Amino acid sequence: MSTARANRMTPYLFLAPAGIVLAVALFYPICYMIYASFLDWNPSQRIGEADFIGLRNYTKLFSDAAFRESMWVTIKFSMVVVTIEMILGVGLALLLDRNIRGMSVLRTLFILPMMIAPIVVGLMWRYMYHPTVGIFNRTLTDWGFDPIPWLADGDWAFASVVIADVWQWTPFIFILSLAALQSLPASAIEASKIDGATGWQQIIYIKLPLMLPVLIVTLLLRLIDSFKVLEVILVMTNGGPGLSTEILSLRINRTASEFRELGEAAAMSNLLLIVLLILTFTMFIYNKAQDARMARLRKVEEEV
Amino acid sequence: MxxxxxxxxxxxxxxxxxxxxxxxxxxxxxxxxxxxxxxxxxxxxxxxxxxxxxLRNYETALCDFLWYEPEHLRRCDPTFGRALVNSLVIGLVSTAITLVIGTMAAYALVRFRFMGRDVVSLWTLMMRMVPPAVLLVPVFGIWTFQFGIDGSRGGIVLVYVALNLPFVIWILQSFIVQVPIQLEEAARMDGAGPFQVFFLVVLPLIKPGIAAASIFTFRVAWNEFLLANALADRNSRTVPVTIVNSLTEFDIDWGVIMATGMLLAIPPIIFTFVASRQIITGMTAGAVKG
Structure with a gap:
């Protein structure tokens, strides 16, 4: 009798610790943040002492040119970075999907940039972009060119940040697309070979369409992650010069710690969260649709 | 191949x-x-x-742990040594806690289907997407004013556990699904209780999943900067925080800073070489298998 009850309780016992931690340290803070975004709150106040000001934080944000600028920088950054990384990553995967010695070593080396701390990545690139001792300007002056103001000029700083991110995250897309390529049905590719398809035709008509589901998920994952980039840019430029590289998460950090406007920072976090939720939800729906489609196809196959 | x-x-x-x-x-x-x-x-x-x-830059960074006194140093600055200890403790403790409660939760979600798996995976997926920047304000407020655990290692560990749990649960689910239920039933026939089944039958079978999950968890805790910066006080600062702090000073000592950066990068690099296969499995699990 008691064992039966113990058995019935087991799932809850197993779930309880995780549930409690998530509720206390993730779910509750998020609700708290939504509430805080309606407050005029600075860090020295308890939340109960802060004044409720309704939607004023949000209206203030949208009329704030600096915030709009940082929103635009965020979107520009994500779009540019994801486009470049998708093209490079998928291209490299198509190119390197061959039966060669040392592929696993190559893959291991490619993961390194993703594994080391973003702070360290920022540090390395800041050093390489250094106006006098950095390797880029040194090489340029050695070859007789003018040094480039990598991190000192707005447009260059944006480009530098993009380059660093491309360096760090292209391997992610490369590895996912390579895995997708290697799980493609060999029969389809054999068949196209027999029909006399050239390499390019194989890629365009067979490989890319078959990889598409994985590519879309990869794209969404990377897009979501690109909104989270913070440390690399913080170390390299700290959002400057001006606002040229100040993406949204950096602005949240600055609003909270420098301007001490917790309510406004919470409102910004809220907006960022909404964007991310939409993206995540899209991904989930897409995955479900794919699963349903696969199930339907399998059923059709079985009937035949 | x-x-x-x-x-x-x-x-x-x-x-x-x-x-x-x-x-x-x-x-x-x-x-x-x-x-x-x-x-x-x-x-x-x-x-x-x-x-x-x-090795002089490393001597400067690690002077606290050396058994001899490097002659080029006039005064030993213990900041980095302390941060290294903090990072290690926080990383290891949060990884251990996350894994224990994460595996249990994942197991319960897979085996005792009392909630739709779709609902759960949507929730974990959504939680996984929460960036640390979004948690900055509320975590600072709650930890300082309500829980009173700001500035302690325990407070930082708690955030990291919460931050990592969704991913760990998500990835371990995909490994637990593959464990044949017959094995567990056989064990139950032989009189094993649910906890015995879990620890003696299931856990050994999902070792690769646990390896992948622990590497990802440790990496997040080891590398994270923003929340640690908001929560830590002088005594609980982690390595990323000290690195950023020493950067804001006007004159950057590149040699020493690169040495500290290298020390921060070494554990992830070692993991990568030891367990690249598990890491790739972890990375591709979500996207490729669907």
Missing amino acids: SDKTYDRQNPAFYALLIALVVMAIGPIYLMLATSLKLNVDIMSDSSSLLFMPT
Whole structure:
């Protein structure tokens, strides 16, 4: 009798610790943040002492040119970075999907940039972009060119940040697309070979369409992650010069710690969260649709 | 690939491969080289390839742990040593806690289907997407004013556990699904209770999943900056926080900073070489299998 009850309780016992931690340290803070975004709150106040000001934080944000600028920088950054990384990553995967010695070593080396701390990545690139001792300007002056103001000029700083991110995250897309390529049905590719398809035709008509589901998920994952980039840019430029590289998460950090406007920072976090939720939800729906489609196809196959 | 024969490729292909490898690890090599240089060598105009390697920068960073006193140091600054201990403790403790409660939750979700798996995976997926920047304000407020655990290692551990749990649950689910239920039923027949089944039958079978999950968890805790910066006080600062703090000073000591950066990068690099297969499994699990 008691064992039966113990058995019935087991799932809850197993779930309880995780549930409690998530509720206390993730779910509750998020609700708290939504509430805080309606407050005029600075860090020295308890939340109960802060004044409720309704939607004023949000209206203030949208009329704030600096915030709009940082929103635009965020979107520009994500779009540019994801486009470049998708093209490079998928291209490299198509190119390197061959039966060669040392592929696993190559893959291991490619993961390194993703594994080391973003702070360290920022540090390395800041050093390489250094106006006098950095390797880029040194090489340029050695070859007789003018040094480039990598991190000192707005447009260059944006480009530098993009380059660093491309360096760090292209391997992610490369590895996912390579895995997708290697799980493609060999029969389809054999068949196209027999029909006399050239390499390019194989890629365009067979490989890319078959990889598409994985590519879309990869794209969404990377897009979501690109909104989270913070440390690399913080170390390299700290959002400057001006606002040229100040993406949204950096602005949240600055609003909270420098301007001490917790309510406004919470409102910004809220907006960022909404964007991310939409993206995540899209991904989930897409995955479900794919699963349903696969199930339907399998059923059709079985009937035949 | 099980077959041992490899296709021959043309030389341009190998040139491209080498170029890619150089690009991937070049910056890391530069950091290593800089960390082994004296400041004179870093600033000099001469070729950067030839220099006398020295461990002096590492001695400066780690002076707290040395059994001898490096003669170039006038005063030992213990900041970094303390941060290293903090990072290690926080990383290991949060990884251990996350794994224990994460595996249990994942197991319950897979085996006792009392909630739709779709609902759960949507929730974990959504929680996984929450960036640390979004948690900054509420976590600072709650930890300081309500829980009173700001500035302690425990407070930072709690955030990291919460931050990592969704991913760990998500990835372990996909491994637990593959454990044949017959095994568990057989164990139950032999009189094992639910906890015995879990610890003696299921856990050993999902070791690869646990390896992947623990690497990802440790990496997040080890590398994270923003929340640690908001929560830590002088005594609980982690390595990323101290690195950023020393950067804001006007005159950057590149040699020492690169040495600290290298020390921060070494554990992830070791993991990568030891367990690259598990890492790739973890990375591809979500996207490729759907």
